Amino acid sequence: MTGARDQVARLLALVPYIRARSEVSLEQAAADFGVSPAQLAKDLNVLWFCGLPGLGMGDLIDVDMEALEGEGMIRVSNADYLTRPLRLGSSEASALIVALRALREGSDDDVRPIVDSTLNKLEAAAGDGAALAAQVDVRFPRRQAHVDELRERLEQAVSDKRQVRLDYYVPTRDESTERVVDPLRVVHADGHTYLDAWCHLAEDQRLFRLDRVSSAEVLDTPVRRHAGVRPRDLAQGIFQPSPDDTLATLRLTPEARWVAEYYPVEDTRNERGGGLLVRLRVGDPAWLTRLMLRLGDSAELLEPPDLAEQVRRTAAAALANYS
Amino acid sequence: MTARKSERLLNLLITLLVSRTYVTKERLRSVIEPYHEANDEAFEKMFERDKEELRSLGIPIEVGYVDRAFEDEPGYRIERSAFELPDIDLTPEEAAVIGLAARVWQHAGLAAATSDALVKLKAAGVTVDREALNVAQPQLTADEPAFEPLWQATRTRTPVRFGYRSSTATRGSTRHLQPWGVVSVQGRWYVVGHDTGRGEPRVFRLSRIRGEVEPDGDAGSYDVPPGTDVRALTQTLAPPPADRTAAVLVRPGAAHGLRRHAEPTPDGEAPEGWERLSVRYGADEAFADEVLGYGADVVVLEPDEVRASVVRRLQAAAT
Numbered sequence: 001m002t003g004a005r006d007q008v009a010r011l012l013a014l015v016p017y018i019r020a021r022s023e024v025s026l027e028q029a030a031a032d033f034g035v036s037p038a039q040l041a042k043d044l045n046v047l048w049f050c051g052l053p054g055l056g057m058g059d060l061i062d063v064d065m066e067a068l069e070g071e072g073m074i075r076v077s078n079a080d081y082l083t084r085p086l087r088l089g090s091s092e093a094s095a096l097i098v099a100l101r102a103l104r105e106g107s108d109d110d111v112r113p114i115v116d117s118t119l120n121k122l123e124a125a126a127g128d129g130a131a132l133a134a135q136v137d138v139r140f141p142r143r144q145a146h147v148d149e150l151r152e153r154l155e156q157a158v159s160d161k162r163q164v165r166l167d168y169y170v171p172t173r174d175e176s177t178e179r180v181v182d183p184l185r186v187v188h189a190d191g192h193t194y195l196d197a198w199c200h201l202a203e204d205q206r207l208f209r210l211d212r213v214s215s216a217e218v219l220d221t222p223v224r225r226h227a228g229v230r231p232r233d234l235a236q237g238i239f240q241p242s243p244d245d246t247l248a249t250l251r252l253t254p255e256a257r258w259v260a261e262y263y264p265v266e267d268t269r270n271e272r273g274g275g276l277l278v279r280l281r282v283g284d285p286a287w288l289t290r291l292m293l294r295l296g297d298s299a300e301l302l303e304p305p306d307l308a309e310q311v312r313r314t315a316a317a318a319l320a321n322y323s
Numbered sequence: 324m325t326a327r328k329s330e331r332l333l334n335l336l337i338t339l340l341v342s343r344t345y346v347t348k349e350r351l352r353s354v355i356e357p358y359h360e361a362n363d364e365a366f367e368k369m370f371e372r373d374k375e376e377l378r379s380l381g382i383p384i385e386v387g388y389v390d391r392a393f394e395d396e397p398g399y400r401i402e403r404s405a406f407e408l409p410d411i412d413l414t415p416e417e418a419a420v421i422g423l424a425a426r427v428w429q430h431a432g433l434a435a436a437t438s439d440a441l442v443k444l445k446a447a448g449v450t451v452d453r454e455a456l457n458v459a460q461p462q463l464t465a466d467e468p469a470f471e472p473l474w475q476a477t478r479t480r481t482p483v484r485f486g487y488r489s490s491t492a493t494r495g496s497t498r499h500l501q502p503w504g505v506v507s508v509q510g511r512w513y514v515v516g517h518d519t520g521r522g523e524p525r526v527f528r529l530s531r532i533r534g535e536v537e538p539d540g541d542a543g544s545y546d547v548p549p550g551t552d553v554r555a556l557t558q559t560l561a562p563p564p565a566d567r568t569a570a571v572l573v574r575p576g577a578a579h580g581l582r583r584h585a586e587p588t589p590d591g592e593a594p595e596g597w598e599r600l601s602v603r604y605g606a607d608e609a610f611a612d613e614v615l616g617y618g619a620d621v622v623v624l625e626p627d628e629v630r631a632s633v634v635r636r637l638q639a640a641a642t
Contacts, residue, residue, distance in 0.1 A: 004328035004332060005376050005379065008332045008376075012333075012380075012443050013445070013446035016447065017442075017444040017445055017446035020446065023412075026486040032445050046333070047327045050334055052337055052338065053334045053338060053354045053355050082337070083409035084408055086406060086408065087407060087408045087409070088440050088443060090440050091474075092436045092437070095433045095440065096425070096437050096441075099424040100424045103461060105461065106458070107458055114414075114420055114456070115420050117417060118417040118421060120416065121411055121412070121413060121423070124411075125408060132478050134504075135477050136505055136506070137506040138506070143337060144461065148460060169580060169583075171616070174577060174578060174579055174580060174616075174617060174620070185548045188464045220561050261531075290618070293615040293616070293640050294615045295636075301377055303348045312641055314619065315637045316641045321572075322630070322633075
């Protein structure tokens, strides 16, 4: 039954759309409305029976069926009842206004005034429908414009199947390295944008966070094929511990409980006083050392002993700088 | 079936839109074919459903009396000024901006809402050529399942309840909220509103909501307090502006991440084997976290608060 509702919504826009253009090809109209030409032809058949009902046949809208079936052109007459589309609903107006604001944040000085004037005109036309937009706010990370530009270039490289040379910063090892990658796809997860790619330096599949890419050059060379390599399924999140990773046991005080939510843990056990015992998989010992130094006295590494010793040695070496 | 019903809905709409006065139910029944073909009961049901269906599209159907002297027979009409999209005159560049904006949402429901809006604007005569502007296009994602129900609840002012576990709480609890607005900070969505259980405004992170968001009252049953600034209420969520400066020593060739927001201080003194840098940062503790990540390769000279925090945590980790 939602079919009729959607069809009426479409027709309410279709009539003024055609009137504003005097005639439109079925193809063009279908593209503009995001439906198939066959569906649009069905819609026009409904219109044929609509108009101001009343005496006898009433006063019906006239669709030029000959032009439609012959040249595939849409012409409509006697449709003065519907000269303007329906006003914007609050969800429609707000979704568009919030999107425009997002566009405004990433735009440069040339484009921003155009976005501003568009926003003003749209808000005026939407009237009350725009009210919800005041209750929605979007704040992007500082480097968002850089990430947007990069994302578009990398998406192009994915579809062109071209290799990319990346200058990428690896925080756990604190180094910037240059590498050539075969891009697989660009993906969003957990508030960040990543390039999923085969990395020729690591000789493995890797995820690259776009805000850590300092430069990317799309090369002329085509990507190589890699048997069995497919874009990752990120439904389980970005951090996907491998079963080969070392299993570490941490005792967390209540202030450090966030660790168990932030990183995937194997299991947790509540302790008296609100603390938590967690076991997690550690791929890179440097990462765990970094985490333990941050946590200070709000966490204790119980297992494995060699990693605990490494944390103590690193802390002692750093502390020596302050004496 | 669909075609017949669409026809009926559209004819009802045109009749109500064209009439200058309220149209009685009887009049509608006499002019709209499927209505006068139906028996009394079927007509009543059909008419009620049709009205609701038109209203769900956002069409404002008013109810009033045909003759004020005899207020016994209500009639219906659609006020044209409330029905129609007002004139909107966009330059080609502004139209291109709208076209780009329609691709920003990566969330199915909101992407559909923006394309519906775009269709209406095209119907108002706007021609969209996205190529007219060269802009890097942002994307708005909302993967949290709680996003859609909370967006709708905010829109319709419907109180909600949901299971929630904050980052510090041991176990989750059910929260009752009158949502005022939704905010995205650094790619994560939050809802802000009046927590009726706690009796004060609260902010909740959508990814920490467990299970379904359920209605907890009628639509329109509360008002957002006048002057509420959703942006200001969630200000604490955004990282503070980097308006503080620290002096640090860094081993040559190390701490690349830190160097991205640092400047050399050529006249500052540095011991043998170290470089002295000046670093901009926002919050003391967050900066201490960052420094600790570099282990023995970075030393904080000032400010004292950050230096003390780093030393305190290193002492704990070294024992």
